[in-house]
Amino acid sequence: MNHISDYITSWKSTNPGEPFSAFIYDIGELKRNAERIVASLPSGVKYFYAIKANSDKTLLGTLLPIVNGFEVASLGEVLKVREVSQEAEIIFGGPGKTDNEIEEALRQRVSLLHVESISELLRTNWIAERLGTNADILLRVNLRGPLPAGTLQMCGVPSQFGIDEADIAQAIELAQGCPGITLRGFHFHSLSNQLDALQHAAMIRHYMSRARQWQTEFGLDLRYVNAGGGIGINYESLEAPFDWNSFIRQLRNIIGVESEVGSCPEILFECGRYTAASCGYYAAEVLDLKRMRNSNFAVLHGGLHQFLLPGAWKHRHPFYIVPVDDWLYPLPREEINDLPVTIAGRMNSPRDILARSNNVMRLRTGDVIVFPYAGAYGWSISAHDFSSLEHPAFVYIT
Numbered sequence: 024m025n026h027i028s029d030y031i032t033s034w035k036s037t038n039p040g041e042p043f044s045a046f047i048y049d050i051g052e053l054k055r056n057a058e059r060i061v062a063s064l065p066s067g068v069k070y071f072y073a074i075k076a077n078s079d080k081t082l083l084g085t086l087l088p089i090v091n092g093f094e095v096a097s098l099g100e101v102l103k104v105r106e107v108s109q110e111a112e113i114i115f116g117g118p119g120k121t122d123n124e125i126e127e128a129l130r131q132r133v134s135l136l137h138v139e140s141i142s143e144l145l146r147t148n149w150i151a152e153r154l155g156t157n158a159d160i161l162l163r164v165n166l167r168g169p170l171p172a173g174t175l176q177m178c179g180v181p182s183q184f185g186i187d188e189a190d191i192a193q194a195i196e197l198a199q200g201c202p203g204i205t206l207r208g209f210h211f212h213s214l215s216n217q218l219d220a221l222q223h224a225a226m227i228r229h230y231m232s233r234a235r236q237w238q239t240e241f242g243l244d245l246r247y248v249n250a251g252g253g254i255g256i257n258y259e260s261l262e263a264p265f266d267w268n269s270f271i272r273q274l275r276n277i278i279g280v281e282s283e284v285g286s287c288p289e290i291l292f293e294c295g296r297y298t299a300a301s302c303g304y305y306a307a308e309v310l311d312l313k314r315m316r317n318s319n320f321a322v323l324h325g326g327l328h329q330f331l332l333p334g335a336w337k338h339r340h341p342f343y344i345v346p347v348d349d350w351l352y353p354l355p356r357e358e359i360n361d362l363p364v365t366i367a368g369r370m371n372s373p374r375d376i377l378a379r380s381n382n383v384m385r386l387r388t389g390d391v392i393v394f395p396y397a398g399a400y401g402w403s404i405s406a407h408d409f410s411s412l413e414h415p416a417f418v419y420i421t
Contacts, residue, residue, distance in 0.1 A: 024343070024393075024395065026049070026420060027047055027049070027304050027306070027345075027393060027420075028345045028393075030047065030418065030420060031043065031047075031306055031345045031347075031391050031393070032345065032347065035308075035347045035349065035391070036349065039349060039351055040351050042308050042310060042324040043306065043307065043308040043324060043391055043416075044306065044307040044308065044323070044324045044325035044329060044413070044415045044416070045305075045306050045307075045415050045416035045417065045418050046303060046304070046305055046306075046329075046330075046397065046401060046402055046415055046416075046417050046418070047303070047304040047305075047306060047418045047420060048079070048081065048082065048302055048303050048304075048398060048417070048418065048419050048420065049302045049303075049304070049420050050081065050082075050085055050302070050419055050420065050421045051420070051421060052301055052302040053082060053085055053086070053298075053299060053301075053302035053398070054085055054089065056298065056301055056302065057072075057085075057086055057089040057090060057298055058089055060267070060294075060297070060298065061089055061090060061091075063267070063268075063271050064271070064274075065271070065274060065275050065278050066278075067278055067287055067289055067290065068274070068278075068289070068290045068291075068292065069091040069092070069289060069290070069291050069292070070090050070091050070292050070294065071090060071091055071092045071093055071094045071112070071114055071291060071292065071293045071294075072086050072090045072092075072093050072094065072293075072294070072295060072298050072299075073093075073094040073096075073252050073293045073294060073295030073298075074093050074094065074095055074100050074103065074104065074295065075095075075096050075100065075295060075403065076295025076296050076298070076299050076300075076398075076399035076400055076403065077295070077299045077303070077398055077399050077400075077401070077402070077403050078100060078103050078403060079402075079417070080103070080106065080107060081419050082299060082302075082398075083103065083104065083107045084107050086298070087107055087108055087111060090298075091112060092111055092112030092113060092114065092134065093111055093112070093113055093114075094113075094114050094115075094116065094252075094293035094295075095113055095114070095115050095116075096115070096116055096117035097117065097124065098121075098123070098124040098127050098128065101113060101115065101127070101128055101131050101133065102131075105131055112134045113128075113131070113132075113133045113134055114133070114134055114135045114137065114249070114291070114293065115128050115133045115135070115136050115137060116136075116137035116139070116163065116210060116212070116293075117137075117139070118139045118140070118183045118184055119139075119183075120136075120139070120143060122146065122150060125143075125146065125147055125150050125158075126150050126154065129150070129151060129154060129156055129158055130154075134159065135159050135160065135161055135207065135247070135249075136158055136159070136160045136161070137160070137161050137162075137163045137210040137249070138160045138161070138162055138163060138186075138194075139163050139184065139185055139186065140186060141186065141190065141193065141194055141197065144160070144162075144194060144197060144198060144201070144204070145197070145201070147160060147203070147204055148201035148202070148203040148204045149203070150203075151203030151204060152202060152203035156203075157203060157204065157205055158203060158204045158205070159204075159205050159207050160198070160204050160205070160206055160207065161206075161207055161208050161209055161210040161247060161249055162186060162191065162194050162195070162198065162206065162208075162209050162210065163184065163185040163186060163209075163210040163211075163212070164185050164186060164188055164191055164209050164210065164211055164233070165182065165184055165185035165186060165187050165188060166188050166211065166213060166229070166230075166233065167187075167188045167189070184212070185210075185212075188233075191237065192237075192240075192241075195237060195241050195243070196241070199241070206243065207244075207245075207246040207247050208234065208243075208245050208246050208247035208248055208249070208288055209230075209233075209234045209237070209247075209248055209249070210249040210251070211230040211248070211249065211250055211251055212249070212250075212251025212252060212253065212293070213226065213251065213253065214253045215252075215253050215255070215296075216253065216255035216256070216296065216336075217253045217254060217255050217265070218255045218257050218265055219265075220265055220266040220267070220269045220270035220273070221269065221270075221273065223253070223254065223265075223270060224269075224270055224273030224274060224277065225273075227250045227274070227277060227290075228277050230248055230250055231248060231277060231281055231288075234248045234288065235281075235284065245288045246288055246289060247288055247289050247290075247291055248288050248289075248290050248291070249290075249291040249292075249293065250290055250291065250292055251292070251293055252292065252293045252294040252295060252296070252297070253294075254267075254270075254292075254294055254296070254297040255296065255297070256296055256297065256300045256301075256396055256399075258336075258338050258339070258340050258341065258396060259338055259339050259341075261341060261395075261396065265297070274290075278290070295399055295400075296399040296400060298399075299398040299399040300396045300397070300398045300399040300400075301395075301396055301398060302398040303395075303396070303397040303398025303399065303401060304393050304394065304395050304397055304398075305325070305329070305330040305393070305394040305397035305401055305415075306345070306391050306392070306393045306394070307323040307324050307325030307326075307329070307330075307368075307391065307392060307415075308323065308324045308325075308347075308389065308390070308391050308392075309321045309322070309323060309324075309386065309387070309388050309389060309390050309391070309392060310322050310323065310324050310369075310388065311357070311388060312357035312358070312359060312364075312386065312387070312388050313357075318363075318365060318380075319359050319362055319363065319364040319365065320364065320365050320367050321359075321364050321365070321366050321367065321386060321392070322367050322368070322369065323366060323367065323368050323369065323377070323392060324369065325368055325369065325415060326367070326368015326369050326370045326375045326377065326412075327368055327370060327374070327375050327376075327377065327405065327406065328368065328369075328370050328375075328405055328406045328407060328408075328409040328410070328412050329368075329401075329402065329405055329407075329414070329415045330377065330394065330397060330401050330402070330405060331400075331401070331404050331405040331406065332397065332400050332401050332404070333376075333377050333378065333394075334374065334375075334376065334377070335400070335404060336400075339378065339379075339381075340377065340378060340394055340396075341394070341395060341396070342366065342377075342378055342381070342392050342393060342394045342395075343392075343393050343395070344383065344385070344386055344390050344391070344392055344393070345390065345391040345392075345393055346385070346387070346390050347387075347389050347390050347391060349389070350389060356387055356388055356389065357387065357388045358385065358386070358387045358388075359383060359385070359386045359387075360384065360385050361382070361383075361384055361385075362382065362383065363380040363381060363382050363383075364380070364381060364382075364383050364386060365378065365379050365380055365381075366378040366379075366381070366392060369412055370406075370409055370410060370412065371410055377394070402415070402417075
């Protein structure tokens with residue numbers, strides 16, 4: 024974190040009087056983390072980066088030679104990947120694909136389409152036949168469970184995601200009769216921000232069991248089981264991360280058992296948060312400190328319109344303070360010492376809170392507050408143009 028603090032201190036010294044807010048991306052950290060993940064994977068596993076977590080072009084270019092490809096959820100994301108590489112593998116999921124998205128995805132040589140409904144299955148076949156091509160698909164399954172809980176639950180509960188497990192037999196039979204598509208396997212993405220490695224491995228074991236059952240029942244050429252993403256970041260306790268090494272040991276056991284039964288299908292992962300979160304920092308200057316009855320507030324040159332993650336996920340996001348000693352004004356400088364403070368933003372809304380009632384040893388107007396682990400679902404999900412407020416800077420430290 025020293026290099027982040029050094030950058031901020033240097034910037035403030037060379038830009039006196041100019042308020043600061045930025046996403047700072049440590050490209051070296053992104054590369055190290057991705058290389059660590061991919062190097063640990065057993066044979067027969069592919070790792071895709073889910074670009075909805077952060078589709079920044081510099082990040083995509085950094086990940087291109089490391090990951091096996093990219094997972095997208097819109098035609099816009101397909102085109103972002105193609106700006107970086109015309110050859111990268113792309114897998115395309117998400118409900119409600121339009122005809123144009125399906126057609127253009129096929130023209131852009133998307134490797135796999137994750138089909139989310141029987142209607143989408145039939146439309147994909149119709150479009151592929153009309154284009155005189157063939158679409159390789161996975162059926163996305165909304166399993167009935169039991170499944171572990173995550174911060175967001177896409178499957179195991181009624182939702183807009185996937186095909187109900189009860190309807191998968193019908194979907195398989197239809198797919199087998201469609202000349203414009205080839206069924207390659209199944210897509211399971213059930214939850215988001217799972218922190219328990221053993222539960223996550225048990226869930227994948229369940230995925231493999233169901234895929235094998237359908238393979239046997241319908242005589243499928245089972246090429247792939249997409250186990251989705253969902254591996255989480257423990258924002259409230261960074262010292263207790265997802266136990267990746269234990270998860271990999273369990274994954275090796277799963278593949279070993281599957282290989283004893285027969286040829287093990289290739290397992291795909293599509294992780295965004297777990298890949299990119301640690302490389303990003305959101306930093307914003309304190310514009311004002313104020314006391315309201317018995318509460319202290321720090322108002323930032325930023326807020327949820329730039330960094331929505333803490334508000335969207337309702338967690339206590341960690342932060343630290345970079346002191347800025349320069350003070351230009353011939354006026355008193357507000358200061359808080361050893362008191363709780365609520366960190367607020369500039370949106371004209373009482374909901375614009377990034378951290379609530381956290382004790383700080385010393386905080387002054389003009390200091391900069393830094394939120395680490397902001398590389399995923401920070402800028403990408405924020406309300407960028409709320410009240411036409413300013414956008415942050417984007418800084419890449421290599």
